[in-house]
Amino acid sequence: MxxxxxxxxxxxxxxxxxxxxxxxxxxIYIADVEAKQLMVRSKVIKRKLIALFGEDAYDDGELNRPFIASKIFNDKNLLDQMNAIVHPKVAAHFKRWLKKQExxxxxxxxxxxxxxxxxxxxxxxxxxxxxxxxxxxxxxxxxxxxxxxxxxxxxxxxxxxxxxxxxxxxxxxxxxxxxxxxxxxxxxxxxxxxxxxxx
The missing domain is CATH 3.40.50.300 (P-loop containing nucleotide triphosphate hydrolases)
Structure with missing residues (x-):
């Protein structure tokens, strides 16, 4: 494909x-949308993001986007660590999605x-x-x-x-x-x- x-x-x-x-x-595959959904759906991602950002990373089971945005805005190291958690999962999800497309x-x-x-x-x-x-x-x-x-x-x-x-x-x-x-x-x-x- x-x-x-x-x-x-x-x-x-x-x-x-x-x-x-x-x-x-x-x-169409929108990587950003899929990443946000995986950050809520995936237990592995959730666990790793809480370890990285603390309990405030999630609010009532939903991703606390303003909190995370404020953390990574001026911290490239933190952003890179978050991407290292999320991006491989998105890439794997895309591969599975791709197989089903025509x-x-x-x-x-x-x-x-x-x-x-x-x-x-x-x-x-x-x-x-x-x-x-x-x-x-x-x-x-x-x-x-x-x-x-x-x-x-x-x-x-x-x-x-x-x-x-x-x-x-x-x-x-x-x-x-x-x-x-x-x-x-x-x-x-x-x-x-x-x-x-x-x-």
Whole structure:
């Protein structure tokens, strides 16, 4: 099965773009959503996260996201330790999911493909970009977060220019109607590229 990575910085609109691919009957795997669900479902992850963060990591059996976010925000070591617990489980879950899928290709949406040097796990990579001001507004609206916090996250992420250089396709998500057209074009280009691969 051909695996297409879909990535982009915070607020670029990866999930919106993934939804437009779904219209073309392409199976979509959102790594962040699955990770959050596994952090609640998996007893192993739960136990390890409590050992790492303490009892406050969970509140009434649910993941205490604000608490964890505050812990990892300025502590890269803690973030790396959390990722080392969660990411292997997500990767295993994705492999099981992949076996059940049908279609010309699947899309795996993941924010940090390049940051973790995971490019080799994908046949093609699409980067979603958007105007920085628009990205900040989206995240402020979505997460009720403040501007300086979002700007700090953006400055810590790999730049769009670097991501674009490493990608096979780019979708500029500044205007929804235009984004839909770009998804359609990218879908057709992917089908063509996959056909070439198989010949």
């Amino acid at each position: 051909i695996v297409v990575g879909l990535t982009g910085g915070i607020g670029s609109g990866k999930t919106t773009v993934a939804g437009f691919f779904k219209v073309h009957d392409i199976p 279609g010309p290709y699947v899309i795996k949406e993941a924010a940090i493909i390049f940051e973790h040097q995971n490019e080799n796990q994908y046949d093609f990579i699409i980067t979603v970009t958007a105007n920085v001001e628009e990205r900040i507004k989206r995240v402020m609206h979505r997460d009720s977060s403040n501007r300086s916090k979002i700007e700090a996250i953006i400055s810590n992420q790999m730049s769009d220019e670097e991501k674009i250089e490493k990608s096979h396709f780019v979708i500029v998500n500044d205007n929804l109607e235009d984004t839909k057209k770009q998804v359609q074009q990218t879908h057709l280009a992917l089908l063509k590229a996959i056909k070439k691969l198989k010949n």
